[in-house]
Amino acid sequence: MTITTRMLANWANYPVAEAEIATPENTAETRDYVLSRERLIARGNGKCYGDAALAPHVLSTLQFNRLLHFDRETGIVECEAGVLLSDLLNVILPAGWFFHVTPGIKYITVGGAIASDVHGKNHPAKGCFSNWLISFELMTANGQVLTCSRTENNALFWQTCGGMGWTGIILSARFQLMKIESGQMRQTAVQAADFDSLFRAFDDNRRWSYAAGWLDGTASGRSAGRGVVFLAEHSPSSSTQEMLSLPAKKPRNVPFFAPSWILNPLSIRLHNEIIFSRAKTGERFVDLDTYFYPLDRVQNWNRLYGRRGFIQYQFCLPEENSFDGIRRVMETIRNSSETPFLTVLKRHGERPPEAVHSFPLRGYSLALDFPRTRTIFNLVHQLDELVWNLGGKIYLTKDACSAARMGRVDPTAFGEEKFYSLLKARLLNSQDTALKGLPV
Ligand SMILES: Cc1cc2nc3c(=O)[nH]c(=O)nc-3n(C[C@H](O)[C@H](O)[C@H](O)COP(=O)(O)OP(=O)(O)OC[C@H]3O[C@@H](n4cnc5c(N)ncnc54)[C@H](O)[C@@H]3O)c2cc1C
Structure with a gap:
């Protein structure tokens, strides 16, 4: 696992904050980092605009980039959370599949798509990313890995969709694709x-x-x-x-x-x-x-x-x-x-x-x-x-x-204090002075 400290920003380049960034290679290293740090947040490809994927401790998921399973008959894909939509497209398009819901950028991770519950230009018909999500594996604050779906840990499933990383680290996900006939x-x-x-x-x-x-x-x-x-x-x-x-x-x-x-x-x-x-x-x-x-x-x-x-x-x-x-x-x-x-x-x-x-x-x-x-x-x-x-x-x-x-969300309702971002601090109206680089 590499750990570095540097100034970090998301897509809009504001705010800029100092962060320790860890890039674990596997679940065991992820658990070590989660258990040894407070005030940390998962980060995908940093394509959110403001202060969501920024914190004193940032856990990058970009090394979790493996496609775990792709069923070309049913269009169900299972992959690690750091896989980019752009990488998936290279595999699913030639097999005649596309995303039911995609945002206007393909360089985002599957974990980021779930945590923001992204939408596309077809929301009235297709809803958000979560509409097509079957399940995911989530590491919670005590290092436990839980499977979350509509039938298993379902409250956590819905808290995590659009939950901005405040419930834990999404490690992998399964979701349904849409059949298409041409590109x-x-x-x-x-x-x-x-x-x-x-x-x-x-x-x-x-x-x-x-x-x-x-x-x-x-x-x-x-x-x-x-x-x-x-x-x-x-x-x-x-x-x-x-x-x-x-x-x-x-x-x-x-x-x-x-x-x-x-x-x-x-x-x-x-x-x-x-x-x-x-x-x-x-x-x-x-x-x-x-x-x-x-x-x-x-x-x-x-x-x-x-x-x-x-x-x-x-x-x-x-x-x-x-x-x-x-x-x-x-x-x-x-x-x-x-x-x-x-x-x-x-x-x-x-x-x-x-x-x-x-x-x-x-x-x-x-x-x-x-x-x-x-x-x-x-x-x-x-x-x-x-x-x-x-x-x-x-x-x-x-x-x-x-x-x-x-x-219109209450960050205290997420239970976990460990998972913490500048966004959450701001919503809690935190005066936390350790958050260097907070917007002024
Ligand atoms: C040009 C552009 C166009 C866009 N268009 C749209 C659009 O049309 N529709 C739309 O909905 N969004 C859109 N977005 C926003 C973007 O889709 C979301 O911000 C998305 O979440 C970014 O994914 P990311 O992998 O870069 O995640 P990050 O930016 O790194 O993180 C975003 C949030 O997800 C959390 N997160 C990331 N990975 C995990 C994980 N593994 N476990 C738990 N939490 C995690 C972070 O903590 C953070 O709160 C656009 C962004 C850009 C730059």
């Missing part, structure tokens, strides 16, 4: 001139399996709320087996942190003009990688925000408040000095009643990326008030600075 997606886009038509575009196109919208955060007046809804379906059978694999593409890279002025209101406005005018409204076919993982084409794109990093604010509102609420959120942003760069709007359906920690509510969610300016926390505070009063919540895996109540 191609049939895609179209609907341009919307304002809020009304944007929400109508989601409503009128409920028959499409996948839908996600982009919203122009710089538009105002009569074009406030203009955007594009991207719709897609898996395309039926293809003749060549090659189509069922990830095309070999060389990703572009942002090799160093950009100066923080690069993303300014003017450049963002320009970028938005380009997205809006270039949205292709006719039907076309794109490969699966292009459709599901467009951001993966540029490695380290988070560096575009400069060393100060950025804040992603992702919130979800109940359906009855979504239209008016999102309009008010965008109005509040326009009246501030902040400008969001990326925006993603999604529709969500019901969640199983047991999935208490899953982020989506039946309604709409909006994710907004803001450069971390000196004044961004004032805006987050205002948005928190608005979202809270509308019955909404924020996505903890993206959070770095929202009010403690905003995830």
Whole structure:
């Protein structure tokens, strides 16, 4: 097991904290580390945005990267928790299988997918990752390994799905895949001139399996709320087996942190003009990688925000408040000095009643990326008030600075004190001075 100490951050590069990072090679070493440390958290690939996978002691699962079993007939896969979705794709796609639920990034671990209970662009039909999860092995604070499923240790099963690592270390998991016939997606886009038509575009196109919208955060007046809804379906059978694999593409890279002025209101406005005018409204076919993982084409794109990093604010509102609420959120942003760069709007359906920690509510969610300016926390505070009063919540895996109540979860209800992150400390309103690098 290697143990090092260094400054560590998640995807948004804020906050940065000093952490001891252990990389155990097997269950025995994992147990040794769990039993010998307090205040530790499991870490997958660090692709959560804020302060979830940060703690004084971090247990990296990236060495748990073995595929344990893959049944090509039933599409049930069993793997260690540190396996990346991208690695799984190389095995499952050629056999004609894909994930029922995938987030917009393939470089996350299976453990991270469970602990955040990730969702994709098909939530109304397919729910979250936990909907397809059969069981997992969890190491708890006393070093015991428990099998958790809907029938065995089921309370722990549901606490762990979306539980942000606060129940223990997920070691391995079994889940169900979805059969597909080709690696191609049939895609179209609907341009919307304002809020009304944007929400109508989601409503009128409920028959499409996948839908996600982009919203122009710089538009105002009569074009406030203009955007594009991207719709897609898996395309039926293809003749060549090659189509069922990830095309070999060389990703572009942002090799160093950009100066923080690069993303300014003017450049963002320009970028938005380009997205809006270039949205292709006719039907076309794109490969699966292009459709599901467009951001993966540029490695380290988070560096575009400069060393100060950025804040992603992702919130979800109940359906009855979504239209008016999102309009008010965008109005509040326009009246501030902040400008969001990326925006993603999604529709969500019901969640199983047991999935208490899953982020989506039946309604709409909006994710907004803001450069971390000196004044961004004032805006987050205002948005928190608005979202809270509308019955909404924020996505903890993206959070770095929202009010403690905003995830609508009580971290003390998890029982385990050992499993502890900066996120948990913040929600507990901890004044823990040992957490060096806490946001100021
Ligand atoms: C570009 C981009 C796009 C994204 N799109 C989406 C999206 O569409 N939908 C969505 O839902 N999310 C999305 N995310 C968020 C991402 O999917 C989640 O944050 C995911 O949990 C990251 O997985 P990870 O392996 O990097 O975990 P980490 O970031 O390392 O950890 C995330 C959380 O999981 C816990 N955890 C990780 N491994 C384990 C384990 N083995 N046992 C117990 N706890 C563990 C950590 O403690 C932490 O609380 C996106 C992120 C990025 C960067």
